[in-house]
Amino acid sequence: MTAPALPASDTTAPSDRNGVSGDTGRERVPRLWHELRAVHALVHRDLLRLASQPVHTALMLVQPMLYLFILGGGLAALIPNSSLGGGYQAYLFPGVLMMTVQTPAIMVGIRLITDRQSGYVRELLMAPVHRPTLLLGTCAGGTLVATVQGAVLLALVGAIGLPYDPLLLLMLFGGMLLTSFTLTALALTLAVSLDRPEVFNMLLGLVMMPLLLLSGGFFPVGNLPGWAHTLAAANPLAYGVDLLRRCIAVRVPDRTAPTTVEWSGWQPPLLLEGTLLLTIGILALLWASHRFSRPE
Amino acid sequence: MRPHAEDEARTRATRTAATLSGAAPTSPEASGAGAPTAYAISTRGLVKSYPGPDGTTTHAVHGLDLDVHEGETFAFLGPNGAGKSTTISLLCALARPTAGRATVAGVDVSRQPDEVRRRVGMLFQQSALDSDLTAEQNLHIHARLYGLSRRHARLRATETLEKVGLADRRRARVRTLSGGMRRRLELARGLLHAPQVLFLDEPTTGLDPHARAQIWEYLRTLREQHGNTLFVTTHYLEEAENCDRLGIIDHGRLVAQGTPRALKAAIGDDRVALRTSDDAAARQVVGRLVPTGRALTLDPEGVSLRIPEGSTWIPRLCAALEAHGIAVHAASATPPTLDDVFFHHTGRSINTPPSQGDPPAAIPGVTPAATTPGRIPAAATPGVTPAATEEAP
The missing domain is CATH 3.30.70 (Alpha-Beta Plaits)
Structure with missing residues (x-):
């Protein structure tokens, strides 16, 4: 009982009286640094989770590989190389990369909802940082996990007849990072507006299949009727696939595959596509942060 | 039951010691001679209202005046839906008050919510840990969220794990821990950033007597070693009995506060x-x-x-x-028990589930004079056993 009376005289150093060690973590660091530590904490959490579930992670990689080698390998026999400017598997590759990053990106959205249900989000909200920081950290974690998973698939470029060109790999990696970010941000935008994971799953089940098919990842959209072109031009996945495919085309010029995104016959340049994806991602994240930060 | 009984005895001893050393909670001087901030928590006219259905307003907290002294263990009781959890959200700056003022650990809740959150710890009623991660990883991530450097985070995680007796389970996945261990881990998480005030929303609900006794044991040590202020809600009256003071909230207002002894004496x-x-x-x-x-x-x-x-x-x-x-x-x-006190002020026994539609949500517009004295026949003996305090599991 003497304990509270002793340090009550010093009002200047409230941290010291409770800490076991005198300098318990409340060192003077800039505000921004605190926020960055919080972002890092959330990214760290995602990486730890990834590492703690190796089987789960491996299984998530199985599906894109099935598509790449079984579907791709099977259809390759039907499709003449000439029509695609290269083997079908190489054509399919950007789409498969997209599938790979898409799954973990969506998982981030589902986890935000379940975390909110379990009360974990409330624990996060107790942290003395801005709420947008928390969402930014979640998004960064999801992006990183998605990219890491996609990077595993990059190791397979040799198996589908593409060269192990460091610059190509780097460009594909960058492209995946960008698309992962945009997809994660979009998933979070959806997640902050919904409060039940079932609704989220149902919506995705409804939307994901057409989006994937219209992304140009599996077949050129060019042969579909006009309305499909319009849909493809509004499909973020199409931009992602297009971006990745054109990264390949830059380094392996003989693979001039038909592109998907066209704005009334004009094909936007690579950089514009990238900027567009980034902008969509940032806008989505801003909107999600706004929703997330509404005070109770 | 045995460890619990021991625990009870120990608690009594502690309490006696507390009373002897002059920390009678009615005297604010006890926590530091003339210190300007003798209150760890102080609220004046605190109101939190939500827009209800059909344009009505629901007052979850309705003009709360509350004072908790530094270093005190304060029990916060009330029937379900009386505004306990809302009050806690307001006090740790998770929710913004509609009106009124609240100062926690010397910081205004409305003006510096981040600073308040840095100074308080929280153990939620329904707490959540990342069950795929280990105990240590959970703590580390939480410490980093609070802005601790990597080195400090690791240090504090180790320290707090030891403090709650989980040092040997540091590498265990949370999913493999028992309910009591999880609760202790959550307690450790609440202590990582060395908060001055610790809020505990029903810290022992759903735990077996042994685990409950352990939690209280840690809380007591904490308070004795570091002088933390503890703000506890509980449904176990014998836990409230061991607190320095307690407050009873009903319909969003404080209807009684004082030492358990004084409150019982008031019933007489x-x-x-x-x-x-x-x-x-x-x-x-x-x-x-x-x-x-x-x-x-x-x-x-x-x-x-x-x-x-x-x-x-x-x-x-x-x-x-x-x-x-x-x-x-x-x-x-x-002699009167705390359950009698509770009944006297709220018209309900703490152990009975809410029967009438009594959550404040049912009250449209301005809450009618809910706290009118005499609403409850004061002397009527409840049909429930007043001795429940002694026997509650």
Whole structure:
């Protein structure tokens, strides 16, 4: 009982009286640094989770590989190389990369909802940082996990007849990072507006299949009727696939595959596509942060 | 039950020591001579209202004036839906007050919510850990969220794990831990950033007696070693009994606060119960003997009444009953319990589930005078056992 009376005289150093060690973590660091530590904490959490579930992670990689080698390998026999400017598997590759990053990106959205249900989000909200920081950290974690998973698939470029060109790999990696970010941000935008994971799953089940098919990842959209072109031009996945495919085309010029995104016959340049994806991602994240930060 | 009983005894000892050392919670001087911030928590006219259906307003907290001294263990009681959890959200700056002021750990809740959150720790009623990660990883991530450097985060994680007795389980996945261990881990998480004030929303609900005793053991050590202020809500009255002071909230307002002893003394009267061969006749005899105006109740259990100094009445009553040829089988005098106090102020026993539509959500517009004194017949003995305090699991 003497304990509270002793340090009550010093009002200047409230941290010291409770800490076991005198300098318990409340060192003077800039505000921004605190926020960055919080972002890092959330990214760290995602990486730890990834590492703690190796089987789960491996299984998530199985599906894109099935598509790449079984579907791709099977259809390759039907499709003449000439029509695609290269083997079908190489054509399919950007789409498969997209599938790979898409799954973990969506998982981030589902986890935000379940975390909110379990009360974990409330624990996060107790942290003395801005709420947008928390969402930014979640998004960064999801992006990183998605990219890491996609990077595993990059190791397979040799198996589908593409060269192990460091610059190509780097460009594909960058492209995946960008698309992962945009997809994660979009998933979070959806997640902050919904409060039940079932609704989220149902919506995705409804939307994901057409989006994937219209992304140009599996077949050129060019042969579909006009309305499909319009849909493809509004499909973020199409931009992602297009971006990745054109990264390949830059380094392996003989693979001039038909592109998907066209704005009334004009094909936007690579950089514009990238900027567009980034902008969509940032806008989505801003909107999600706004929703997330509404005070109770 | 055994460890729990031991624990009880120890708690009593601690409490006595606390009282002896002059930390009578009614005297703010106890926590530092003339220190300007003698209050760890202080609220004035705190209001939180939500827009209800059909344009009405629901007052979850309705003009709360609360003072908790530094270093004190304060129990916060109230029926379900009385505004306990809302109050806690307001005090740790998770929700913004609609009106009124609240200062926690010397910081205004509305003006510097981040600073408040840095100074308080929180153990939610329904807490959540990342069950795929280990105990240590959970703590590390939380510490980093609070802005601790990597080195400090690791240090604090180790320290707090030791403090709650989980050092040997640091590498265990949370999913493999028992309920009591998880609760302790959550406690450790709340302590990582060395908060001055710790909020605990039903910290022991759903735990077995042994685990409950352990939690309280850690809380007590914490408070003795570091002088933390503890703000606890609980449904276990014997836990409230061991706190320095307690407050009772009903319909968003504080209806009573004080030391358990003072609150019980305010009710004053002991409960005298008699079991006789003829209870109806006994009631008449007793009614003539005791001062008029004392509520006498007759139920299958026998005759009971509320009267000061209950035990001194027993010989007199027995003698009178014997003189009338009524045999007394049993006689007892029980001092008022906290459940009596709770019933007195809220009209409900803490152990009964809410029966009427009593959550504040049911009250449209401005809350009617919910706290009008005399709403509850003060002396009426609840049908529930007042001795529940002693026997609650």
